[in-house]
Amino acid sequence: GLTGRKVNVLVVGLDNSGKTTIIERLKPKPKQAAEVAPTVGFTVDELQKGALTFTVFDMSGAGRYRTLWEQYYREADAVIFVVDSADKLRMVVARDEMEHMLRHPNLRQVPVLYFANKKDIPVAMPPVEIAQALGLDDIKDRPWQIVPSNGLSGEGVDKGIDWLAERLG
Numbered sequence: 588g589l590t591g592r593k594v595n596v597l598v599v600g601l602d603n604s605g606k607t608t609i610i611e612r613l614k615p616k617p618k619q620a621a622e623v624a625p626t627v628g629f630t631v632d633e634l635q636k637g638a639l640t641f642t643v644f645d646m647s648g649a650g651r652y653r654t655l656w657e658q659y660y661r662e663a664d665a666v667i668f669v670v671d672s673a674d675k676l677r678m679v680v681a682r683d684e685m686e687h688m689l690r691h692p693n694l695r696q697v698p699v700l701y702f703a704n705k706k707d708i709p710v711a712m713p714p715v716e717i718a719q720a721l722g723l724d725d726i727k728d729r730p731w732q733i734v735p736s737n738g739l740s741g742e743g744v745d746k747g748i749d750w751l752a753e754r755l756g
């Protein structure tokens with residue numbers, strides 16, 4: 588069964604960035620879905636990670652559902668913000684949504700993990716460029732980290748989650 592301290596992890600980012608795919612990689616192999624569909628509204632999962640039990644809120648990134656994100660800011664102990672590294676056109680939209688989130692009064696100074704996802708795509712921007720495009724160096728009031736990932740293979744996912752777990756343990 589699930590043991591350990593419970594932490595609420597809010598997973599946000601634009602639609603199609605790979606949030607649900609990454610979360611599947613955190614599940615035990617037999618429980619991982621072979622294919623994912625766009626999230627409708629949001630889904631909640633409980634996952635064991637070392638000494639922590641993560642309650643993961645997998646939010647839809649679609650425009651019409653983004654207003655749901657803030658409903659969960661108050662309870663969030665950590666945020667995972669997923670970026671599609673190959674979606675250069677919408678990097679500014681991602682930045683906009685992120686800044687809106689960081690300004691929200693209900694979100695405490697919790698750690699934010701950025702997954703620079705889809706690193707396997709040839710035109711993917713390197714994490715330093717994404718950090719620059721999102722203006723991450725201006726974030727001084729909370730711990731943050733950017734980790735390149737491949738949601739399909741799971742590459743990088745554990746590295747990011749380990750960073751988060753260290754800040755929550």
Ligand code: GTP
Nearest residue numbers: 602603604605606607608625626647648705737738
């Ligand atoms: P919403 O639920 O609509 O907000 O989207 P999401 O962020 O949950 O994205 P989802 O996990 O549904 O993935 C969107 C598409 O990207 C799917 O077709 C995934 O298979 C694909 N995908 C996810 N991660 C990667 C990756 O690292 N590389 C590549 N090439 N494709 C990926």
Ligand code: MG
Nearest residue numbers: 606607625626
């Ligand atoms: Mg999803």
